[in-house]
Amino acid sequence: MPRFKPIHKGLKMLPVDLDQQISPGTFEHALCYLVDHELDLSAFEARYRNDACGASAFAPAVLLKIVLLAYSRGLRSSRRIEAACRESVLFMAVSGDAQPHFTTIAAFISEMGDLAAKLFAQVLTICDRQGLIGREMFAIDGVKLPANASKAKSGTRADFERQARKMEAAAKAMLDGHRQADAAPADRSEAEREARALSRLQREAAQLRAWLVDNPEDRKGARGGIRKSNRTDNDSAKMATSKGVIQGYTGVATVDERAQIIVDAQAHGTGSEQELLAPVIDAILPYRGPTTIITADAGYHSKANLKALAEQGVEAYLPDAGYRKRDERYKDQDRHKAKGNPLHDKSPKKDNPKLFGPQDFAYDPNTQTCRCPAGKSLYRSGADMIRDGYESSRFKGTVRDCGPCPLRAQCLRKPEKTRVRQVAFFHRKAPASESPSDRMRARIESPEGRRMITRRFATVEPVFGNIRGNKRLDRFTLRGQTKVDGQWKLYCLMHNIEKLAHHGVAA
Known part of the structure; x- marks a missing residue:
C-alpha cells in the first residue's frame, strides 16, 4: 500500500505572528487602518470614568473592530462573536488577542446610539475623498x-384594555374556584398547576395595566390615525x-x-x-x-x-x-404568478358577481341625460367636476326608481345599505391641470x-x-x-468599508 504523511488535527501549539494574519487589500486591513488612523473615537472614550479607579476596560477601537469584522463575516450573535475572538486567528489578529465577554460586546452595540451616525459620516467623508461618490x-x-419584538403583543390601547379585563375576569373566576374547592380534598399536583396558571394571569394583567399607565395615548400615524402599539418594542x-x-x-x-x-x-x-x-x-x-x-x-x-x-x-x-x-x-410577468409558493396561496380567488359599470348606462353627452340598465332616468348630481385631472359629469338615481328595482343586486355593491346608484362619466383632460x-x-x-x-x-x-x-x-x-437605527448604520458602515477595501484604501 502507498504510504502518506500523517495529517494532524485537533490542538497544536504553533507560534503565530498576528500582524502577518492581516493581508493588505482585505476588509480587515482596511478596517484596522481606518479605526487606527482615520476615525475619531473620542466620543466613545469620553464615556469611560476609570482614570483613577475602577478596572481597566476594552478600548472602543478594539470593540468596534470586533463588531464590524463579525458583521462582515455574517456573525450577529454576541455569543458567537465572543467565541470567534477565542477561536479565530483572524479575530485575534484584529483585536490584539482581546477576548471580551459577550455581555461587553452586546452592551457596546446596544449603547452606541447616535455615535453610529458620527462614525458613518466619518467613513462617508473618506469615501468622498477617495472619489467613490459620483453624485450623478x-x-x-x-x-x-x-x-426583537413579539407580533402577538401588538394592538391599540382599546385592545390592551380589553385583554386586561379578560385576564382579570379569568383570574377572578379561578380564584373563586379555588376558594370553593378548599374544603374538598384535591390532587396536589393539579392544585399547584392551577396556582401557577393563576399567578401567570395575574402577572400578565398587571403588566398590561402598568403599560397602559406608562403609555396614556395611542401611537399616531403620519396622517393622525391610530397606529398599533407593541408592548415589547413600541417603536x-x-x-x-x-x-x-x-x-x-x-x-x-x-x-x-x-x-x-x-x-x-x-x-x-x-x-x-x-x-x-x-x-x-x-x-x-x-x-x-x-x-x-x-x-x-x-x-x-x-x-x-x-x-x-x-x-x-x-x-x-x-x-x-x-x-x-x-x-x-x-x-x-403574469407567468410568474402561476409558480408555486409554499408561503403564499396564489390560487384564483372567487370573483364577486359583476356589477353594472358606466358602460352599461345610456349616456348622451350632448343632452346630458342618462338612463340606467332598467330604463329609468338618472338626474344630474351637481355641476361638472374635475377628478384625477379629467372633467366628469355625475348622475344619481331616485329612491322611487332604485328602491323597488329588480336589478338592485346587479347595480349596487351593498344593496341592503345603499339606497340609490350613482355613476360618473369622464370626458376630456381638464385644461391646464397637469399634475405632478x-x-x-x-x-x-x-x-x-x-x-x-x-x-x-x-x-x-x-x-x-x-x-x-x-x-x-x-x-x-x-x-x-x-x-x-444604530445597528442598521453599522451594517451600512461595514458595507462602505468593504467598498473602500475593494478600491485600495491604505493598500
Whole structure:
C-alpha cells in the first residue's frame, strides 16, 4: 500500500505572528487602518470614568473592530462573536488577542446610539475623498426586517384594555374556584398547576395595566390615525412583506451609483415608505449636486412626495404602482404568478358577481341625460367636476326608481345599505391641470425614464443582496428606534468599508 504523511488535527501549539494574519487589500486591513488612523473615537472614550479607579476596560477601537469584522463575516450573535475572538486567528489578529465577554460586546452595540451616525459620516467623508461618490444618481430603497419584538403583543390601547379585563375576569373566576374547592380534598399536583396558571394571569394583567399607565395615548400615524402599539418594542410596527406580516423596522438606504456607496442610512418603525422619502431627501442634501438625479421604487410614489420634490427642484424618477403593466418589458410577468409558493396561496380567488359599470348606462353627452340598465332616468348630481385631472359629469338615481328595482343586486355593491346608484362619466383632460403625477408618469414612460429604472435596480439591489444575503442580516436584535437605527448604520458602515477595501484604501 502507498504510504502518506500523517495529517494532524485537533490542538497544536504553533507560534503565530498576528500582524502577518492581516493581508493588505482585505476588509480587515482596511478596517484596522481606518479605526487606527482615520476615525475619531473620542466620543466613545469620553464615556469611560476609570482614570483613577475602577478596572481597566476594552478600548472602543478594539470593540468596534470586533463588531464590524463579525458583521462582515455574517456573525450577529454576541455569543458567537465572543467565541470567534477565542477561536479565530483572524479575530485575534484584529483585536490584539482581546477576548471580551459577550455581555461587553452586546452592551457596546446596544449603547452606541447616535455615535453610529458620527462614525458613518466619518467613513462617508473618506469615501468622498477617495472619489467613490459620483453624485450623478442616488437610488433610494428600503428593506423590512423583523424586530426583537413579539407580533402577538401588538394592538391599540382599546385592545390592551380589553385583554386586561379578560385576564382579570379569568383570574377572578379561578380564584373563586379555588376558594370553593378548599374544603374538598384535591390532587396536589393539579392544585399547584392551577396556582401557577393563576399567578401567570395575574402577572400578565398587571403588566398590561402598568403599560397602559406608562403609555396614556395611542401611537399616531403620519396622517393622525391610530397606529398599533407593541408592548415589547413600541417603536416597531406591523408591516406587510412578501413573506407575510412581520413586527419590525424598515431600513432605508440611499446608494450612489458610481461605486455603490451608501450615502445615507436610516431605520424607521413604519412600513409606509411614502412617509420616509422626505427625511431621506433632507439627509442627503449635503451630498447632492445641482445635477444629481434621485430614483426610488413605487413605494415612495405619492402626490405629496411628488409635489414636495417639484417645489424643491429635485430631479427624480418615482414610478407609480402600475408602471409595470404599461411597460412592455414586463409583459410576461403574469407567468410568474402561476409558480408555486409554499408561503403564499396564489390560487384564483372567487370573483364577486359583476356589477353594472358606466358602460352599461345610456349616456348622451350632448343632452346630458342618462338612463340606467332598467330604463329609468338618472338626474344630474351637481355641476361638472374635475377628478384625477379629467372633467366628469355625475348622475344619481331616485329612491322611487332604485328602491323597488329588480336589478338592485346587479347595480349596487351593498344593496341592503345603499339606497340609490350613482355613476360618473369622464370626458376630456381638464385644461391646464397637469399634475405632478401626470408629469412623473410621462417621465417614467419615456426612454430615459425606463433607463433610469434599470439603473436604479443595478445600483441599490446588489447592496441589499450583500447585506441580507452575504452578511445574513435577517432581523434586528435590538429594541427601540435609536438602537435599531444604530445597528442598521453599522451594517451600512461595514458595507462602505468593504467598498473602500475593494478600491485600495491604505493598500
